[in-house]
Amino acid sequence: xxxxxxxxxxxxxxxxxxxxxxxxxxxxxxxxxxxxxxxxxxxxxxxxxxxxxxxxxxxxxxxxxxxxxxxxxxxxxxxxxxxxxxxxxxxxxxxxxxxxxxxxxxxxxxxxxxxxxxxxxxxxxxxxxxxxxxxxxxxxxxxxxxxxxxxxxxxxxxxxxxxxxxxxxxxxxxxxxxxxxxxxxxxxxxxxxxxxxxxxxxxxxxxxxxxxxxxxxxxxxxxxxxxxxxxxxxxxxxxxxxxxxxxxxxxxxxxxxxxxxxxxxxxxxxxxxxxxxxxxxxxxxxxxxxxxxxxxxxxxxxxxxxxxxxxxxxxxxxxxxxxxxxxxxxxxxxxxxxxxxxxxxxxxxxxxxxxxxxxxxxxxxxxxxxxxxxxxxxxxxxxxxxxxxxxxxxxxxx
Numbered sequence: 001x002x003x004x005x006x007x008x009x010x011x012x013x014x015x016x017x018x019x020x021x022x023x024x025x026x027x028x029x030x031x032x033x034x035x036x037x038x039x040x041x042x043x044x045x046x047x048x049x050x051x052x053x054x055x056x057x058x059x060x061x062x063x064x065x066x067x068x069x070x071x072x073x074x075x076x077x078x079x080x081x082x083x084x085x086x087x088x089x090x091x092x093x094x095x096x097x098x099x100x101x102x103x104x105x106x107x108x109x110x111x112x113x114x115x116x117x118x119x120x121x122x123x124x125x126x127x128x129x130x131x132x133x134x135x136x137x138x139x140x141x142x143x144x145x146x147x148x149x150x151x152x153x154x155x156x157x158x159x160x161x162x163x164x165x166x167x168x169x170x171x172x173x174x175x176x177x178x179x180x181x182x183x184x185x186x187x188x189x190x191x192x193x194x195x196x197x198x199x200x201x202x203x204x205x206x207x208x209x210x211x212x213x214x215x216x217x218x219x220x221x222x223x224x225x226x227x228x229x230x231x232x233x234x235x236x237x238x239x240x241x242x243x244x245x246x247x248x249x250x251x252x253x254x255x256x257x258x259x260x261x262x263x264x265x266x267x268x269x270x271x272x273x274x275x276x277x278x279x280x281x282x283x284x285x286x287x288x289x290x291x292x293x294x295x296x297x298x299x300x301x302x303x304x305x306x307x308x309x310x311x312x313x314x315x316x317x318x319x320x321x322x323x324x325x326x327x328x329x330x331x332x333x334x335x336x337x338x339x340x341x342x343x344x345x346x347x348x349x350x351x352x353x354x355x356x357x358x359x360x361x362x363x364x365x366x367x368x369x370x371x372x373x374x375x376x377x378x379x380x381x382x383x384x385x386x387x388x389x390x391x392x393x394x395x396x397x398x
Contacts, residue, residue, distance in 0.1 A: 008077075010033055021070070033050050034059070061088050074163075075175075076162075089117055091118035093122055094120075096183075100170025120307070128256060131296070132299065137252070146188055149188040149189050151182075151184040152243075153240070172215075174331060178231045182227065183320060190221075194345070195219050196221060198218065213232065216229070216230050217334070260289070322347070329343075329344065
């Protein structure tokens with residue numbers, strides 16, 4: 001039996017969601033769509049062969065055939081939509097970011113949990129095939145203990161007008177893109193490790209908007225690991241999605257969009273869609289073979305719907321969205337204060353009292369091993385530190 005979905009929203013992301021929902025498992029169906037504009041709802045319903053459309057959110061949420069509600073609305077409407085689902089006792093899955101700030105996100109999280117309804121956070125970039133493979137490798141300790149996790153998302157800016165309105169969106173590039181990057185790094189470092197404090201630079205460099213269009217931040221974690229995000233609406237050249245993770249035993253790099261293994265040159269005479277936020281349809285382009293798959297939508301909805309059927313939690317829940325919002329709240333404070341700002345998490349469900357781990361490697365009873373290398377002339381050189389005196393010495397390995 002498939003899931004019957006009420007879709008709240010009919011814009012860009014709703015169409016990505018609909019393509020995946022009605023295409024991947026082949027048994028799920030959107031039964032109702034809500035939009036604030038009737039013409040948009042009607043067009044969406046026609047395009048996806050949906051029998052019911054409405055300009056009433058409550059009508060869509062309470063559609064008798066719908067057993068799960070998918071929120072793909074502007075950020076300022078998330079809380080009202082969630083509360084409608086709580087009232088109707090309907091399972092709810094919501095696009096990112098969960099809230100405009102941690103207070104909103106916490107209210108939504110507590111409401112769905114108190115109502116006992118399924119809740120899923122639609123963080124698609126935590127479901128890409130490359131990410132899932134990387135996370136599996138990290139959890140199998142292929143990289144050792146994670147020291148640093150960096151995630152970058154940059155592009156020329158979002159598609160819809162509400163993103164550019166501070167009241168509706170709640171923030172600029174940092175909230176829109178940083179929510180992805182923060183949650184990606186949390187997964188790599190460990191979602192049970194508390195984020196402690198944030199240092200952030202943010203500015204409005206190009207766009208005539210009241211929010212930031214570019215930001216860089218550092219997130220300290222209780223175990224000594226550092227998360228880093230780089231986000232921008234000022235980047236020229238399409239969409240740039242990259243991760244870099246460094247551990248005590250290895251490193252990994254992921255490039256999701258600018259180097260895809262698929263390169264195309266075109267004069268631009270064709271006007272067809274080639275890639276999300278490609279910016280141009282001329283010259284050398286880097287299309288993605290299957291965006292629904294490569295950007296994680298298929299894996300994400302499979303996890304959500306399979307979890308509903310198993311009565312289990314999905315990989316990403318509203319609680320995760322709340323933690324992300326709390327980290328970004330601290331980032332916004334730091335961007336103004338120019339100092340490290342604490343992450344305020346009155347509800348924390350991870351490990352407590354984690355201490356910073358030491359990565360010192362014993363060479364023998366007297367020395368720590370700093371570095372071992374084979375020189376170009378064939379000998380093995382050791383750099384050692386005396387445990388008692390602290391003196392650094394060189395030795396040639398016999």
